[in-house]
Amino acid sequence: MSTAEHKKEAPKQVTCMVITVSDTRTVETDKSGKLMKDMLGQAGHKVALYTIIPDEPERIKAAVEEGLSHPEVQVILLNGGTGIARRDTTYETVAAMLEKEMPGFGEIFRYLSYTEDIGSAAILSRAIAGTCRNKAIFSTPGSSGAVKLAMSKIILPELGHVVRELNKDK
Template identity: 40%
Template structure:
């Protein structure tokens, strides 16, 4: 069986977008939690931004990053709940080529142990658009930490077997695309 993994770690370029009507860069603890996690894992922060919870501002920022050849992953925190101002899923879903259906399911499953049935109220989702993985997470630092520690850290590591997201992402010039099952 061919595996979609590599024996060598590939550092990814990851952008972090915080969706909030109230936070600033200085008070964005959720975005910072994601940045701390990705940098500790050996990845590079490609960009960071904060937009208000507005469908068009979310889409504008996300589209620019999807089109950027140097951004491989976009982590979005905030706007995934059920209030009238929570618009991230509606903004992002139409931009995805393929949805990662199991992402939201798995996030709610791992959150169940931490927050109980309140995990039902998360509309976390993920998908791939033009070779860019886009993950939408709740706006709390604890939810971001849970998503990073229990899902994203492994799935963004090229060494995770039997498969991970890395072979599906746009490749940077210095990162040749590994063939499925190929050995370095």
């Protein structure tokens, strides 16, 4: 079966959780989380859960666990905490939880960041994606530019396809 046929059979609506990892953002100032939610809604998807948490491994893990245990959530999207600063712990936390990594996500994200946006500073990005307990997890940098790039060029075009692949053996 071709990729086009897979996408044709993919669900048109996916239920998601959005997690913003930030020590400083609030609901009022969370532009990246709002952008994720808005872009998901505009594409016909549903956001069942949304939270802002500090960049602390235990809090990140607990938030992801909430999404993993929620019966409706199919995809968990995180933004923030993916850099190389001491406080940036999202990558390590998410990577440790993944059963299967999708290395192409980070590779393509960094390539697009390099060619379309930030040049060689793309090497600082530790965007990661994979699966855990039959749910997809995508982790992007926290800037609204990074979120827009990841959502428009990678995540939204493949969201239904990823969920279809996760559920085809059920």
